[in-house]
Amino acid sequence: GAGVSQSPSNKVTEKGKDVELRCDPISGHTALYWYRQSLGQGLEFLIYFQGNSAPDKSGLPSDRFSAERTGGSVSTLTIQRTQQEDSAVYLCASSLNRPEVYTFGSGTRLTVV
Amino acid sequence: GQSLEQPSEVTAVEGAIVQINCTYQTSGFYGLSWYQQHDGGAPTFLSYNALDGLEETGRFSSFLSRSDSYGYLLLQELQMKDSASYFCAVGKAAGNKLTFGGGTRVLVKP
Numbered sequence: 553g554a555g556v557s558q559s560p561s562n563k564v565t566e567k568g569k570d571v572e573l574r575c576d577p578i579s580g581h582t583a584l585y586w587y588r589q590s591l592g593q594g595l596e597f598l599i600y601f602q603g604n605s606a607p608d609k610s611g612l613p614s615d616r617f618s619a620e621r622t623g624g625s626v627s628t629l630t631i632q633r634t635q636q637e638d639s640a641v642y643l644c645a646s647s648l649n650r651p652e653v654y655t656f657g658s659g660t661r662l663t664v665v
Numbered sequence: 666g667q668s669l670e671q672p673s674e675v676t677a678v679e680g681a682i683v684q685i686n687c688t689y690q691t692s693g694f695y696g697l698s699w700y701q702q703h704d705g706g707a708p709t710f711l712s713y714n715a716l717d718g719l720e721e722t723g724r725f726s727s728f729l730s731r732s733d734s735y736g737y738l739l740l741q742e743l744q745m746k747d748s749a750s751y752f753c754a755v756g757k758a759a760g761n762k763l764t765f766g767g768g769t770r771v772l773v774k775p
Contacts, residue, residue: 585762
């Protein structure tokens with residue numbers, strides 16, 4: 553596609569439920585990143601996929617968080633047993649030959665009630 | 666680990682010049698990037714410095730001093746549409762992920 557697409561744009565879930573967030577990167581972009589942004593805060597790195605290499609999961613805050621990338625394209629971030637502190641905007645980005653240039657999606661705003 | 670420091674907020678009037686400083690402490694350094702984010706929007710890439718010196722892109726310029734672990738973003742001829750948050754970000758190796766600073770909120774007043 554022309555840009556990075558994320559769905560849903562908004563998600564309200566009850567504490568303890570599982571959620572899945574989807575990211576469609578720009579076609580052909582080999583690198584895909586997930587970040588989390590709390591209100592008025594900076595971007596917190598979660599996970600990074602590069603081609604067929606093992607993902608860099610060093611930013612995942614707990615084992616409730618996991619992500620996969622299928623076929624080198626679409627990625628899904630899963631949060632199990634959601635907690636209120638998981639409420640944030642989850643941003644996905646992709647890049648191609650210039651790793652310093654990310655194209656971000658519009659994000660999924662997750663609210664855990 | 667890595668840490669980046671930038672001011673939390675800057676206020677200026679239309680037509681003015683604003684400089685947003687960013688100091689970083691990293692275990693490795695490849696380059697310094699700058700991103701702009703309007704409220705409710707996605708961050709968008711503005712500028713990148715891998716070498717010391719000034720990079721100019723229209724009204725925006727970015728500077729890097731690797732020896733001082735310091736950079737800045739210069740916004741000239743401020744316009745109302747420049748009201749946004751600005752983030753510096755460091756990559757510590759080629760092809761590695763970016764670590765972002767906490768962001769500087771720029772408010773432009775008429």
